[in-house]
Amino acid sequence: MDLSSVAFFTLDPDGKPDGDVLLPTDLARSSWSTEQVHGVAISGALARTAERTVADLGRDDLRPARHSVDLFRPAAMKPFHLSAEVVREGPRICLVDVTLRQDGERVARASVLFLVVATPASGEVWSPTDEHRPPPAEVAPPTTEPRVPFVHSEAGWSQRFGDHQNASRKTSWSSAVPIVRGEPLTPYQAAAATADGASLVTNWGSEGVQHINTDITLALARLPRGTEVGLAALDRVEHDGIAVGTAAVFDRDGRIGEVVMTSIVNARRAVDFTRVEYADDGTVRDA
Template sequence: MIGCHYHRLGSDGEYELFESTADTRSNWDPAIQHGSPPLALLTKAIEELTAGSGLRAGRLTLDILGAIPVAPVRVRAWVERPGSRISMVVAEMQAARPDGEWRAVARVTAWLLAPSDTSDAVTDRFAPLVEGEAADVAHSWEGAPGYLETVSWRRQRTAEGAAAVAWMSPLTPVVDDDETTALQRLALVVDSANGIGAALDPQKFIFMNTDTSVHLHRLPEGSDFAVRARGSIGPDGIGATTAEIFDRQGFIGTSAQTLLVLRAP
């Protein structure tokens, strides 16, 4: 491991420039990035833009607009829909084409909401998860270098037919030695729901997600997160993965992903 996902390279007008490290590499193809580091970097851009606003993220949606190369990228964030109680903020990542022209490769759209005291009305749909003994095999891509090595994986032993559960902890910061917030740490693992809840054998099928949408009724805390995920595959090469997300204190939200399913060559 290099020790972070991105190195800061400076700025170019409204864009921040970053070098993508080998720690961003996808398990599907080492030339492209796993979805988690871009989600975390764009979440960081949104948090930095809105610091001091008094609003907090209620939803983060990553849309992967094209193959994200392990190469220099640039990032910008802007307020799409301003508001004192409800605001939409967008962050975009661009990478250079072979001819040098920049193209958008990923975008995160966030709904930020104004907190208020509803502590007397708290409800959780799911009981907290307690980490148990880890399974012998952490995931189906054992030995794949890159992003997967930057996370501590503790796949749980679950009953036959039950949703898969994995506890995960990111091991490296998003950018250089910058402090990584709890929301960014969650972003560094939640895109992995597709792999955790895989309904297909990755030796026989490729099932890459085009997006990851995370809904949070409570902000995450700490560095340890559990994802309980289940994939569903349709008859026409399209699937979906849905998941419940937990930290050590309990249930914090849900995620959903759209999948393109292809037979492996």
Template structure:
């Protein structure tokens, strides 16, 4: 498959807001509804905006939080970014995605906030909570939405055999994020990490909808490469709210954690 998630649109000189515009491709389509985007593409594009904003700061991302503020349409979107809390050692940055309303005005549909921190040499004190995750033979069925078109087709899914404690899958993005522009390892991780909810699903998607409202990623080490292992677990409460938590790995080992809040509803 040769494609990309977003196409960069030329600057519109008549747009006084000065936002960066992108066309969302069909590869961003959600498994829940083909008219809206899966959470991973917006997370990745907003992560890219944060990395661009932080390029000369000397800081690196320690935490990313995606808040999904509304249905993100498979349509043109606009991005803006800002430094909320400047600093030489600690800074808070944000990027926001907007989409058009029917009347042509724009509404915010997703926001990423990121804590960035100043790196220093702590190699002599470095520890990992978990040993490296080793990829084995993939299970026959990659996920519960096997065959669904859109975003799920842009990722190589290698679900590992179920050990009865947590669901594990290795994922690799198959397409660039924006046109044929380079994609960083952090952006590649963002292109798959929102899928933790689907990997660790505690419910049958034929009977329930369980959509996440957010994705929070903490990274004690920056990711490397293109292959990422997610070991995830879903917990469902008695009142229609759930949580999925996970551990994130690259080929070198454990790099961080993820957490997502879920709205759970029965399929009608």
């Protein structure tokens, strides 16, 4: 299967020369509504703009350490107009704000903190010993091509989402989709896009996904080695329809960070994964 055209966006040929106007593809459509773009694509697009902004500064000594996204309006299947502002650039820090606009209105925003890589401290500090691992290589061989995520629950590892509609703890393993067609996917873009999947691993229960996330905060101690990224549910708290979920972020070499997100109940439009099946080329069919 030729996956070279699989991506969330194409460049708008009538946009600005720097390519900050993106057109969503069918792969960017949300499971909540066919008229909306899902958070994976939005977060990836915001990360792409932040990363390009820092590159334009000539700062190859910086690495993204915190990626915070607010999703305060539904993003429509319309052109994405993305702009960035360097809030602060210093010797060891750079803070970039990115705004997504559609039809002149702000739809989402990101605050991205870049830090300089330094020599590790010599002292010893406590850290958890839990290990999170991807599926066995014979189940999910290492790849750079996008594919349907693998999910783990009490049913084991599989790409059949209907197998995992249960109340057990979830882990996902994704080979991320390119943000823009024809552009190489960077590790930061892969991590930022995949981070929206923390809503899946923390909010997916026996009746499907009944909460929709309103934000994403991804904190990274290092970038993934490649574009394969895992998420493992760590914690979840819910009261009065508001949920807070935390997920570990890992690659084939171990943990690299965490995602925290808040979600609001959306049970009347729950995403029922027993009704659909996904293919690597982005097509969806009835189960």
